[in-house]
Amino acid sequence: MEKHTQDLHFKFRFYGRNAREWMRKCVLMLPELERERVWEKKGFGSLAEYAGRLSGMSHKTVSDGLRILRTVEHMPDIMRVIEERGINCVKPIVTLLTPENQQFWAEKAMMMSQHALQMYRNESEHQSMISPAMPSLAMFREGALSKTINKQHEEAIYKINDMENAAAADVARDTVNISAMNAAHDVTNTSATDPSPKKIIGIELSASTLNRLTKLKGNDEWDTLMNELLDMREKMLGQNMPEEKQTESRHIPAEIKRFVIERSRGICEVGACAKRYNILHHTQRFAAEQTHDPSRIVALCTSHERLVHLGLIYDETIKPRAWKILSEPDKNDKKYAIDQMVQRYRKP
Ligand SMILES: [Zn+2]
Structure with a gap:
């Protein structure tokens, strides 16, 4: 790429990143500005007007920010996620947070995109999560989850x-x-x-x-x-399943690719997920076994692929429509080590 283009790009990216960080700091101040009625003392009609004029913050950001921060103010782990990654990252889980489960969800919010977190939350509400260590997950199932189980039946x-x-x-x-x-x-x-x-x-x-x-x-x-x-x-x-192919190349042979897409009809194969597939995933990990086996390649959407690589799927060898999610990754699974390596090259 031309040097001038690169310079422009780096400069803009640098400013953009800083702008975001400063905006995060502004949002975090909202509850206190409201408590102290700073906007009123400075002659503004409302907090939204004050924040808008002084920082360019939208009304929606102000109202969302205030609402979310009031809910999580006394949840230190969630506050840390917000400080580091911004308020949007916790949006999908705000309504189910409690002082008891906030640490669990903060950990998830720290490593997932907003979409993947939303997906993980949905899955956790429609099935019981499995813990790699102990099967009892009473903590997460109390409160938000038991409510949704009833709702699910009404919606049935x-x-x-x-x-x-x-x-x-x-x-x-x-x-x-x-x-x-x-x-x-x-x-x-x-x-x-x-x-x-x-x-x-x-x-x-x-x-x-x-x-x-x-x-x-x-x-x-x-x-x-x-x-x-x-x-x-x-x-x-x-x-009609094509034969598996052993090769050094990560590139999935066209015939196998076509087969998996036909089987899935181009839709993510996990549970009831209706998203378009984004990636064809080797459930045994290609790095572990240089094989393209159509029965062990599944079509996944971005969010489900993310959950897989975070080690949050219980048993990938069963059909993805029956996959169950884990509350924590199983760190003894050898796939986990491979996935950790994959992680290092990616951002949430
Ligand atoms: Zn999916």
Whole structure:
């Protein structure tokens, strides 16, 4: 690159970094400025006006800043994250913080991007986290988590959308609605320990597709038919799976890449994640075993890849749709050492 371009770039990056740091310092002062009514004493109409005029801070930054800092003021570990990385880094977890769990979440916020942290929080609310050392995680499950477990059950009852082509498929539609009602009944009777409560969804199908599906279903549950179709797809993909390839090159052979993308349809394969995949990840780590094995390469979104490399996935050898997250990385896992090396080359 041309020297002048480089100079411009470095200078701007340097100023930008400093601007951010100073802004962080300003935000941290908000609660005290408010307590002392400094803005009023200096003749301003509000704290937002004062902060805006003096530092260029937006109204939203002021209100978010005040709200968050008031919540976490007495949580020293979280305050340290904010001082070092800014207030946005803790936004995804503010509502679940307590004095008891703040240390745990501060540690996570320190090493994750905002997106990865949000993802980790979501996962922790939809499944029980596993601890590498001891399975008891009562601390994190109390409070925020137990609340969300109840909410999850309420949300399990989805609304049935009005189906198009209703006239053409009256009979079939009735069947759908009846089984939907049965499923709704099941939902209300599901105990909190059922790992897979039934959910009702509305899907848009053409009349002919619906007819074919209804015939196939016969007297079985929709769930049975859908599982049969899914198993068939998996079996078919398994038969067409390209062979694994041993090579020095990290570059995934095109054929294997195509296969993994077809299997995942380009969507992150973890749990219910619906994000587009960003990386094809070797669950055994390519550095450990120079092999491209399509059954051990999974499509991951940026946030899930991040959780993997932070060592926060319990057992990567199982199908990613059943992956569980860890409360702490398992430091005895040999993948952990490799991931630590990867980390060193990356920023959160
Ligand atoms: Zn994902």
